[in-house]
Structures are given as structure tokens and as C-alpha cells.
Amino acid sequence: MLDTESPFLPKISTDIVTVAETKIRHDILAGALLPGERLSEQVLCRHYKLGRGIIRAVLVRLSHRGFVSSQARSGWKVAPITAVGLREIALGRRQLEPLLADVDLSEADIGRIEAICTMQTALAAQPRLSADNIALLRGYDREVRDLVAGQLKAPLLSGWLANLWDRSEYYLNFLEAGCATRLPPTDWTKFIEAKKTGQNARAAAFLKKTADAFFAFTQDQLLQSNFEVSAVARARKKSSDRSDAAKAKPEFQQPSPKRTF
Structure with a gap:
């Protein structure tokens, strides 16, 4: 059911789509x-209490943003986690994020960011961060990103950056779920x-460094997860081969009629 009071929903737009x-x-x-999960329009309509036309419009929008895909005869699917998708995100961030170094920040903007940094520092100083605290820290991070991007005076660029950060979160959440380390x-x-x-050049270097850190971490986790999947697949294949060989062995050991004579 669609919760219209959810904090994740926009406060201004009344557009149901x-x-x-x-x-x-x-x-x-x-x-x-x-990732890769099939999306049934009928199930989505029932779950979110929305009409099929609205659900289809949403899926089209999400496909343009790289979160779902549509294939002939297969319907809609959640976008998979791939090396190609990760490189696309990393390249986009490396190209666009340094532009944030040239924005004009007001005293109020600077004060807000400094306050957020203070809260981040206090939270990060705890000896052991819980999952909720990490989520809170990343919420602060995103708040700063949105604040700075809002000063670009270029809605198209701001929209591209917001989409890249959303997709980064998508990859990061999935890849961190299977490992003990966190970015x-x-x-x-x-x-x-x-x-x-x-020092705008220094600010740009900082932004590039954060984008590179994201790519290095997620690429390493993606390679590790692929390695683990491949290892499991090889182990299963080896076990299957042994099983097949064991089943076939008695037949091979049976003397043929030609050998008995």
C-alpha cells in the first residue's frame, strides 16, 4: 500500500506518478x-493500490533512470548489478561531481554544511557504528550533496547527479549486504x-577523490562477489561431475561380451 505520509515521498509534488x-x-x-527480480504489473498494482496506467508510467520513468529494464516476452525486471553499470556510474560521477567545486555557497549554506559535518564527526567517533548510524551518516552525506547540487543553477545537471547518487546507493546497498566491510x-x-x-581546485580534487573511493570499493566488492559465485559454481560442477562419474563407473567396469570370449 502506498503510504502518502512516508518521509521518503516528496513534500511538494502532488503528481501521483x-x-x-x-x-x-x-x-x-x-x-x-x-536486482534481476521480475516485476509483475499486476502484483505492483495490488501492492501499491494503484492503477495499471500509473504503474506502467512509473516503470517507464525508472527504466530511463536505470533502475528497471524491459525485455521482449520477459516483462519488467529490476536492473541487475553489473560491471558495465558500475563503470557507467563511476564515469558519470567523475565527470560531473567536480563541477560542484565551482558553485557559489551562501553563508547559510556553509553554516548548514558545517553543522552537518559536526554531527557526522560526533557520530563517527563512536567506537562501533551500527547499521542505523551508518545509514544516518550517509543521509547527512546525501543532504550535503543535494544542497550543493541545488546551487548549480542547472536543473538538468542536478537531476543527472541525483540519479547517479541514487544508483550509487543501489549498488552500494547490494554489495555491502554480502560483506563485513563498509565504505x-x-x-x-x-x-x-x-x-x-x-580553493576551488582543491574542492574539485576532493570530489574526484570521493568518486574514486566509491568506484574502488564497489569494484572490489563486485569482483569478490563474482569470484565467490564462480567458486561455488565450480564446486557444484565438480561435485556433479564426480556424481556422474560414480554413476557411470559400474557400467564401464562391466565386461563387454567381446572381452569374455
């Missing part, structure tokens, strides 16, 4: 809908220090 898109995208990001949330202290002193 936009509201539904936000909710379904959140469920994909949170892992409620898994440290971005600390924006150095960025804001560079902006306050007019």
Missing part, C-alpha cells in the same frame, strides 16, 4: 525489490574548508 515512482525507487534502493561515509570538512578559502 511522481509519488509512486519515489516509493518504488526507494524499495529498490532498500533491497525490497532485488566510510564522505566527510565534507575538507570540501567546505576549500570553498571558504576560495
Whole structure:
């Protein structure tokens, strides 16, 4: 059921398609809908209490943003986690994020970012971070990103960045679910220090470094997960081969009629 009071839904737009898109995208990001999972329009209509036309419009929007895909005779599916998709995200972030170094930040913007950095520092100082605290730290990180991107005065670029960050979250959530390590949330202290002193090149270098850190971490986890899947597949194949050989062995050991004579 679509919860119109959810904090994940936009507070301004009353467009039901936009509201539904936000909710379904959140469920994909949170892992409620898994990579590669088939999406039945009928099931989605029943679950979100929406008409088929609205659900189809949402799926089309999500396909344009890289969260779902449509294949002939297969219907809709949640986008898979792939090396190609990861490289696309990394390349986009490397090209676009450094543009944020040139935005003009007001004193109020700087004050807000500094306050967020203070909260991040206090939270990160805890000896052991829970999953909820990590999520909170990343929420602060995204708040800073959206605040800075909002000063680009270029809605198209801001939209591209928001989509790249959403897709980054999608990949990160999935890849971290299967490992013990976590990508440290971005600390924006150095960025804001560079902006306050007019060192835009230094701010751009910081942004590139954060994009590179994301790519390095997720690529490593993706390679590791692929290795583990391949190892399991090889083990299963080896076990299957042994089983087949064991079944076939008695037949091979049976003397043929030609040999008895």
C-alpha cells in the first residue's frame, strides 16, 4: 500500500506518478525489490493500490533512470548489478561531481554544511557504528550533496547527479549486504574548508577523490562477489561431475561380451 505520509515521498509534488515512482525507487534502493527480480504489473498494482496506467508510467520513468529494464516476452525486471553499470556510474560521477567545486555557497549554506559535518564527526567517533548510524551518516552525506547540487543553477545537471547518487546507493546497498566491510561515509570538512578559502581546485580534487573511493570499493566488492559465485559454481560442477562419474563407473567396469570370449 502506498503510504502518502512516508518521509521518503516528496513534500511538494502532488503528481501521483511522481509519488509512486519515489516509493518504488526507494524499495529498490532498500533491497525490497532485488536486482534481476521480475516485476509483475499486476502484483505492483495490488501492492501499491494503484492503477495499471500509473504503474506502467512509473516503470517507464525508472527504466530511463536505470533502475528497471524491459525485455521482449520477459516483462519488467529490476536492473541487475553489473560491471558495465558500475563503470557507467563511476564515469558519470567523475565527470560531473567536480563541477560542484565551482558553485557559489551562501553563508547559510556553509553554516548548514558545517553543522552537518559536526554531527557526522560526533557520530563517527563512536567506537562501533551500527547499521542505523551508518545509514544516518550517509543521509547527512546525501543532504550535503543535494544542497550543493541545488546551487548549480542547472536543473538538468542536478537531476543527472541525483540519479547517479541514487544508483550509487543501489549498488552500494547490494554489495555491502554480502560483506563485513563498509565504505566510510564522505566527510565534507575538507570540501567546505576549500570553498571558504576560495580553493576551488582543491574542492574539485576532493570530489574526484570521493568518486574514486566509491568506484574502488564497489569494484572490489563486485569482483569478490563474482569470484565467490564462480567458486561455488565450480564446486557444484565438480561435485556433479564426480556424481556422474560414480554413476557411470559400474557400467564401464562391466565386461563387454567381446572381452569374455
